[in-house]
Amino acid sequence: MTTTGITSDISLDVVADLAAQLRVDSIRSSTSAGSGHPTSSMSAADLLAALVARHLRYDWDDPRLPVNDHLIFSKGHASPLLYSVFRAVGAVSEDELMNGYRRFGQRLEGHPTPILPWVDVATGSLGQGLPDGVGVALAGRYLDRLPYRVWVLCGDSELAEGSIWEALDKASYYRLSNLVVIADINRLGQRGPTDLGWELDAYARRAEAFGAHVLVIDGHDLDAVDHALAEAADNAKGTKPTVILARTIKGKGFSEVEDSPDWHGKPFPPDMAERAIAELGGVRELMIRGPLPVPAEPGPAAEHPSTIPRQRDAENPASAQWPAYPVGDKVATRKAYGDALVALGGRDQKVVALDGEVSNSTHADEFAHAYPERYFEMFIAEQQLVAAATGLAVCGYKPFASTFAAFLTRAYDFIRMGSISGADVRLVGSHAGVEIGADGPSQMALEDLAMLRAVHGSTVLYPADGTSTAALVDAMAGINGISYLRTTRGAYPGLYPDGEKFPVGGSKVLRSGPGDQVTLIGAGVTLHECLRAADLLVRVGLPVRVVDCYSVKPVDTAGLVAAAGATAGRIVVAEDHHPEGGLGSAVADALLAAGQQNLRITRLAVRGMPGSGTGPELLAWAGIDAEHIAAAARELTRT
């Protein structure tokens, strides 16, 4: 033990001590937990010691202070290092570090999550912390307009993820000089050498080509580390993100494991840990605090490079009026999304929008024209689209991220991790299902409802007309967690009068009578087919109930139970989606969970591989158009 009390204004000698302490504590915590990644922590200990002691501007007593820098461990498996930093600054106690790490019910999880107030985003799926950091840096530069920096620690293995390069591309495009990547190039992945090993020049060429200001250093030379961090901080005045490429040694500081491919993700057994701690100079109790952030007010608004010219009509406050769609008039729900987002943006300055280079299809471009300063074009990079939304969300903004629903599958890992981050991210997928017609299956979302329903705490909405779409966009602004709005390509008649309420978790009965024989359940385009089927069935003397199941998750169990009860358990569900995990599953799950008996549910869904065609041709081919729905209903009443 070398020092007690809190040290600030820290010399490099003390930084060296701190680095040794971080290594020792990474070993102690992982050995005590019986799992974890000490060697991946030890390679980056010098980098983190210098950063936290001398460059990270952070008030550890007030982690929500807007001017605080941000520290993101993209290599989330180095959690022992992060938690050892938290102990060194007094944020986490010795007891918590030694008895809480990786234990049930504790907050020092195997990989960091925002359960900890000093953690912005959950990491552990590699290649995500940096894209998330781009979102935080966008907030800092263009929305908060505060001088905080975003420091992201990356591992070298994760530099093989394409998402890293999407992130650097956007970081340079958006001139995010407030973003600093510290890459811990220890040359070893989980099962052996990385793709590029210690070829730091190769990494440097890549990062430079993607627009970064690159510094190559020895990650164990504290003087070099300190200078690089200072230069990175200074570079915040410039126009490029900084990438510090630090050549490091995995397991640095304990000669038995240094640069060994056999010690990834393994704690040292107690005897080894003892030798390691001895080699590192023993347990220390250094308490340090680095620089505090300088109080600052938001700076001037900066135009960002993707800015779309503000259109005159958007400057008119009237454009922020809530859109209204007359019953019977045709409108595409994707258009209603764009209209409603403009209105929402007019009354809530926290609303921001992002899109994956298809804003003229999703209609996010309406928002872009109205509030260019709050719109971020992510080009065709759906992973970064969702990650940027996550980063913006954890900074207190209300992002709506849109693309074709089919292409949200590209970002599923990011959506999943966004849920673990507890981020309130609003996703909007247009052009769902075979309804889109001629473009063919690559553009048809047929898995999106299943994908989004399976996300923890998610909300899945699928409106059929303009009024309900606008109401649900309004509702999404207040939804916690991952929410998803599925919109449709084609225009369909308005069903609901202006002012109708659409609670999340509700449904609407559009046709009903005392003699209803069957309940038809649809959402989006299939609701219109259900209504048409009801007309067909009335003509043959078969009255049916029609339910708009616009809230797919949570689903309206009470409404479904009532409908099932009124029609002797006979139900036809039609969905423009594969049969697994979508609307039909939601309905069946709810009725079974409610203990509904004597169910006879016919589920119509897209069971084949579609090709091109017109929307109506493909709805008929899939067996989800009015004629098939009507036939299914008749079949149910015959048996």
Added chain:
Amino acid sequence: MTTTGITSDISLDVVADLAAQLRVDSIRSSTSAGSGHPTSSMSAADLLAALVARHLRYDWDDPRLPVNDHLIFSKGHASPLLYSVFRAVGAVSEDELMNGYRRFGQRLEGHPTPILPWVDVATGSLGQGLPDGVGVALAGRYLDRLPYRVWVLCGDSELAEGSIWEALDKASYYRLSNLVVIADINRLGQRGPTDLGWELDAYARRAEAFGAHVLVIDGHDLDAVDHALAEAADNAKGTKPTVILARTIKGKGFSEVEDSPDWHGKPFPPDMAERAIAELGGVRELMIRGPLPVPAEPGPAAEHPSTIPRQRDAENPASAQWPAYPVGDKVATRKAYGDALVALGGRDQKVVALDGEVSNSTHADEFAHAYPERYFEMFIAEQQLVAAATGLAVCGYKPFASTFAAFLTRAYDFIRMGSISGADVRLVGSHAGVEIGADGPSQMALEDLAMLRAVHGSTVLYPADGTSTAALVDAMAGINGISYLRTTRGAYPGLYPDGEKFPVGGSKVLRSGPGDQVTLIGAGVTLHECLRAADLLVRVGLPVRVVDCYSVKPVDTAGLVAAAGATAGRIVVAEDHHPEGGLGSAVADALLAAGQQNLRITRLAVRGMPGSGTGPELLAWAGIDAEHIAAAARELTRT
């Protein structure tokens, strides 16, 4: 009309004519279809004309000829250009081009799919054709060992996808000089300028940094195009992939739309089409054939850079014996996967394996040690992992691609597109569910069953012991489409004797008696919990049936109906997965579809956000351990 009959040995003058014809035909086909992307086709027409006429070695009469070059349109929306090429070589008729494009029931879909015999993989989700092409080039270089080249046409918008850079990284790592990327840099995306516009130098720096041999040309200068293609073909003798960056003009050849941001994805109205065709010199009927492939035998086997040293025991044929696991002995299903894959590889030379840098966890490393020449390390790039598997599959290999199940979410768009490609891709996800314990939620697959079930034509398998795992790995070798094996981290007792059969679509009844009150259904780790629950319940006088639902899709409807019938409709399903879309959904869907009445199904699943802990702690926390299963069964018999 300038020429009739088939022309070969084609001069650049004829190439110019051909390019005009391809433009005209792209316009004619899209105008006749009423949708499509003529301008995105016109920018690349010169590139394709020169390629097809003078460099692509392809026997259009025998598209399955092993020595044929491969042509992949990563920018799948340029399908009018591809189909116009097919017309020019006589593979597609004038009638089909004019009346089949984007029509219902026709094979000239909006985006190309392998319904067409000259198409390897489905494209249309951008950034996938090149990663798929890496798989094809891997097959060519290391497995087929034939001198074919893989030519991939990319758009510039898609260069923003991280998957492109994963692909180039792997292409250079694996020295795929047989891969040529032709990038059509027309500076315009769907809704406006791309990120980098015409900054060809910036693209060049990126591609060079990622290890490519880069050529920058004017994509409308036929002489330059021809030289670049010749150099690329010659470069196949080298060690680097070639990237040709061609500066082009969107809509080139029709002055009204050239370089206009307003003409993406829109066919020209008939009057405009007429003017365009006139400006391009009218309709042509040129029929051409480029060079044929040179007959070749497989060359010498090359060691690839990721080769893992062959281990001595793997050279022993005995190592290919089918693994056997004594009943009661503990083994992890992930270990059984590795064992079985080695055995399978011993008897089927078409079996290949890939992994995302976690082969020592998934146990794919056993295969890597046994057959290093058939193992491809994809590092931490799950999109490329699945894309390479897709490329290898369409070349006739039987790829098994493994990583942590959670990280397959990273590749969902690629899995979806693989299904559209009709590729037989075998996916293996280890470390599923909360059972993994200390690592926390980022590493826990809790959405994978829903995600994979929702894929068209997929097979989803989830074995609980070594014997069933090995049998299902064997079965996967013969499964068409996307198949998925979910494996578990921990070791659990063997349940089945050697030689037991596990048909896909089957299930096993592990406990049963005439007085069974409830059916307990599990798979993987929860099957072991169901068995333990059955023991607990026997002690309190409640006999139950236990079903191993190892085949989640297709699920054993008959077996489930029998079990439900035997236990008065009382069922408890337990799954280490979120409640939506997984095992419980599969069971409920099957029973409802079978018309089973009076069901009382209790579904136990992971309903909260897990943290760290031990496996047993987390199974208990989630309410899916034996105690909770037993309690749910007792509750069902009380009501």
